Structure formats: C-alpha cells, structure tokens
Amino acid sequence: xKEYSRFIVLGIGLLAFFSFSLPWKHTFSGIVLxxxxxxxxxxxxxxxxFILGMGIYSLKTTPVNPRSITLGLLLCGLGPLFSVASIIxxxxxxxxxxxxSFVSTIVVIVCSVLSLRHQKHNEILLxxxxxxxxxxxxxxxxxxxxxxxxxxxxxxxIDNTRYxxxxxxxxxxxxxxxxxxxxxxxVQSESIVDQNPEENEE
Amino acid sequence: MKLYSKFxxxxxxxxxxxxxxxxxxxxxxxxxxxxxxTHIDExxxxxxxxxxxxxxxxxxxxxxxxxxxxxxRIWFKLLVLTICLVGFYCCLAILAGSGMEERxxxxxxxxxxxxVFLTVIGYILVSAGVLSSYKFEHENSE
Numbered sequence: 001x002k003e004y005s006r007f008i009v010l011g012i013g014l015l016a017f018f019s020f021s022l023p024w025k026h027t028f029s030g031i032v033l034x035x036x037x038x039x040x041x042x043x044x045x046x047x048x049x050f051i052l053g054m055g056i057y058s059l060k061t062t063p064v065n066p067r068s069i070t071l072g073l074l075l076c077g078l079g080p081l082f083s084v085a086s087i088i089x090x091x092x093x094x095x096x097x098x099x100x101s102f103v104s105t106i107v108v109i110v111c112s113v114l115s116l117r118h119q120k121h122n123e124i125l126l127x128x129x130x131x132x133x134x135x136x137x138x139x140x141x142x143x144x145x146x147x148x149x150x151x152x153x154x155x156x157x158i159d160n161t162r163y164x165x166x167x168x169x170x171x172x173x174x175x176x177x178x179x180x181x182x183x184x185x186x187v188q189s190e191s192i193v194d195q196n197p198e199e200n201e202e
Numbered sequence: 203m204k205l206y207s208k209f210x211x212x213x214x215x216x217x218x219x220x221x222x223x224x225x226x227x228x229x230x231x232x233x234x235x236x237x238x239x240t241h242i243d244e245x246x247x248x249x250x251x252x253x254x255x256x257x258x259x260x261x262x263x264x265x266x267x268x269x270x271x272x273x274x275r276i277w278f279k280l281l282v283l284t285i286c287l288v289g290f291y292c293c294l295a296i297l298a299g300s301g302m303e304e305r306x307x308x309x310x311x312x313x314x315x316x317x318v319f320l321t322v323i324g325y326i327l328v329s330a331g332v333l334s335s336y337k338f339e340h341e342n343s344e
Contacts, residue, residue, distance in 0.1 A: 010330060014323050021316035031297055031314045109326060116334040 009130065009178055010112040016105045016137070016171035022164030024098065025144065030164050034102045038093040045086040045095075046103050052079025101140035101168065104133035108175065127179060134175040141169040207334045208268055214327025215264040217320060218257045218289075225315030226250065226296070236317050249292040253321060256289040260328055267332075279332050286329040293322045 020030030028036075055075025058068055111126045111133075145161045222236030234242075239250040263282055267274065296318055 006334075007330075010326075014326060018316065018319050018323065021314065021319045029313055035298060113326060113330050113333060116330055 005178065006112060006115050009175055010109065010116075012171045012174050012178070013105065013109040013112050016168045016175075017109060019164045019167040019171065020102060020105070022167065023162040024164040025161055030098065030102070030168070033098040034096070036096055036098070038090065038096040039099045041086050041089045041093055042096045042099040043103070045083055045090065046100065048079050048082030048086060050079075051075050051082065055079055097140040097143050101137045104137040104140075105168070107133045108137075130175065131179050134172045134179075138169060138172040138176070141165055141172070207331045209331075210334065211264045211267055211328050211331030214324045214329075214331060215257070215260045216324075217327065218324030219261055221317045221320035221324060222254060222257070224317030224320060226317040228313040228315060233315070236321070246296050249295045253289050253292040253296075256285050256292070257321070257324075259285060260289075260325075264328065274332070274335060279335075282332045283329050286325040289325045290322060293318050293325070 020034065022029060024030040024033055052075065055072045055078075058075065059072035108130050111130045115123060115126045115130075144165055222240075224235060225233050226236045226239050227234045236250060236254070239247050240254050241247075260282070263285075297314055
C-alpha cells in the first residue's frame with residue numbers, strides 16, 4: 001500500500017466508528033444496539049474465534065519449536081471449546097450482529113494504525129484482516145436492514161433502518177473498494193517486475 | 203519525523219480536548235458534556251476524569267513533539283501509545299457501561315453522545331501520528 005492510502009483506510013475506519021453515535025434503527029443509536037441483548041455472549045463468541053485464529057496462526061507461521069506447537073495446540077483446543085459454549089448460551093438469546101459490526105470496525109482501525117509501521121511481512125496479513133472485517137461488517141448491515149423488527153419487542157416492530165447504519169455500510173464498501181482496486185500504473189509496474197525479475201534485482 | 207505526522211499528532215490532541223465540550227451522555231433527558239461529567243460523582247464519571255487528565259498530558263506531549271527537531275526515542279513513543287491505549291480503554295468503558303441495557307428494559311431515553319467517539323478518534327490520530335514516523339526515522343538513521 002502507498003503512504004497516503006494507509007491514511008485513507010484509517011480515515012474511513014474512523015468514520016465508520018463515528019457512525020455508531022448516529023441513529024441506526026428506530027430511536028436507537030448504534031452504540032445502544034451494540035450494548036443490547038445478547039452482546040456479552042456475542043463478545044465471548046468473537047473472543048473464542050480470535051483465540052482459534054491465534055492458535056492456527058501460531059501453528060502455521062512459527063518454526064518447529066515444542067513451546068510454540070504446545071501453545072498453538074492449546075489455543076486450537078480452547079477456541080472451539082469456548083465457541084461451542086457461547087453458541088449454547090446464544091440458543092436462549094439472539095446473536096447481536098451490531099456488536100460484531102462494532103468489533104470489526106475496531107479491528108479495521110487497529111489494523112490500519114498498525115499498517116502505518118511499514119513492516120512488509122505483516123502487511124499482507126493486515127490487509128486480509130481489514131478486508132475480512134469489512135466484509136463481515138457489510139454482511140451485518142444487510143442482516144440488520146433486511147430483518148424485520150430485529151432487537152425490538154413484538155410491540156415495537158417499526159422497521160426503519162436509519163442513516164447511521166447506511167453510513168457505516170458505505171464506509172465498509174469504500175474500504176473493500178480501496179483494498180481490491182488497483183490503479184493501472186500499479187498493475188503495469190507489477191507485471192514488469194514479474195516479467196524481468198533479474199533486471200529489477202540488479 | 204515528517205511534518206505531517208507531527209500535525210496529525212497535534213490535530214488528534216486538539217480534537218480530544220475539544221471533544222470534552224461536546225455531549226458525552228444523555229440520561230433522563232439531561233445532556234452532559236465531557237467536562238460536566240468530570241464534575242459529578244457517578245460510577246463511570248471516574249473514567250471521564252482519568253480521560254481528561256490523559257488528554258491534558260497528550261496536549262503537552264504533542265506540543266513537545268512539534269517543538270522537537272530530533273527523532274523521537276522509542277520509550278517516548280511507547281509512553282504516548284500507552285497513554286492513548288489507557289484513554290481508549292476509559293472511553294470504551296463509558297461506551298459499554300453507561301446503563302445502556304436499561305434503555306431496552308425500562309424504555310429510558312439514555313444515550314451516548316458523539317463527544318466520546320470524537321475523543322476515541324483523537325486518541326487514534328495521536329497514536330497514528332506517532333506510529334507513522336517509524337519509517338522516516340529509520341531511513342534517516344541509515
């Protein structure tokens with residue numbers, strides 16, 4: 001990523017974060033819905049999936065080392081255990097998709113701040129994480145927009161998705177476009193590098 | 203350290219202090235700004251007190267960064283990042299623990315104002331300004 005494009009992703013992430021202070025559904029702002037029913041179990045589910053991801057990452061990337069293998073296997077065991085426990089808890093409550101959207105926004109911001117450090121070996125991983133979180137956030141918006149009376153009681157089924165959620169969805173779309181789209185100059189320079197790797201090395 | 207990263211740090215710190223004049227909480231039809239929240243005694247107002255003190259520290263640090271011509275030392279960057287992380291935690295504690303569940307169960311008019319969000323954005327900008335200076339200092343040292 002170029003220098004200023006990192007700041008573009010960070011700026012869009014901050015705008016998505018700010019959209020949680022705006023109305024999302026009915027009279028509720030985004031942050032009220034984030035703290036709504038089912039938020040704790042959803043957070044536990046996200047945490048357990050994070051532990052599982054850390055375990056897989058440590059098993060894949062670290063060299064053969066008994067400690068790292070033990071740690072990776074431990075995390076790979078604990079992750080599914082906690083996620084099954086939280087899913088059992090979520091049978092009684094509903095899963096809170098807006099909490100997932102909020103966490104994915106935080107992850108996008110943290111990853112874009114970390115990508116400012118210019119460490120090339122982490123860049124691809126951070127880019128993939130930002131892309132995955134943006135897609136998850138966008139999916140949460142669609143679930144919110146197309147589910148009738150979500151998070152509200154049966155007496156309050158007023159299905160009006162408001163501008164805060166639309167702003168966050170636009171931000172996620174912009175992040176996805178920014179990460180997927182490559183300008184023609186960049187594509188050409190990459191193809192030249194692929195064709196003449198020896199010349200470029202010299 | 204490039205000039206724009208200095209300005210990002212300064213802009214973030216100014217945004218953070220300015221956001222204390224914005225609405226932070228709305229409870230029982232009372233709008234409370236950040237400064238007002240630091241004056242009252244409630245559970246989450248201690249977080250606001252702490253965030254305000256950290257903001258003042260960040261203002262002085264950003265002024266020091268603006269005046270400094272040499273590259274920042276690593277312990278200084280870690281100090282700024284730690285302050286930003288603690289401030290971020292305080293704001294998240296207010297966002298998560300300010301009686302939002304009561305809104306659902308008792309149909310109250312409680313809400314969080316956009317001031318807290320601006321404070322968090324300010325902390326993130328300060329840490330981004332400090333982190334974006336890494337490469338240029340590395341190049342200069344080589």
